[in-house]
Amino acid sequence: MSLEHAPDHIKLAVDLIELLESHDIEPSVAVDALAIVLKDFQEKLEKIDQN
Numbered sequence: 001m002s003l004e005h006a007p008d009h010i011k012l013a014v015d016l017i018e019l020l021e022s023h024d025i026e027p028s029v030a031v032d033a034l035a036i037v038l039k040d041f042q043e044k045l046e047k048i049d050q051n
Contacts, residue, residue, distance in 0.1 A: 003011050020030045 003014060006014075016034075025033075
């Protein structure tokens with residue numbers, strides 16, 4: 001399946017998975033780090049929505 005026509009969020013998700021896997025990041029470490037990233041970006045979205 002080609003990602004050429006996939007939505008940007010799918011392309012980014014695949015890139016992030018490949019990045020984490022290529023650096024042999026333990027799944028538990030990746031999940032903990034991604035939880036922090038998710039919280040950060042959710043806060044950024046909230047600030048944008050408030051404007």
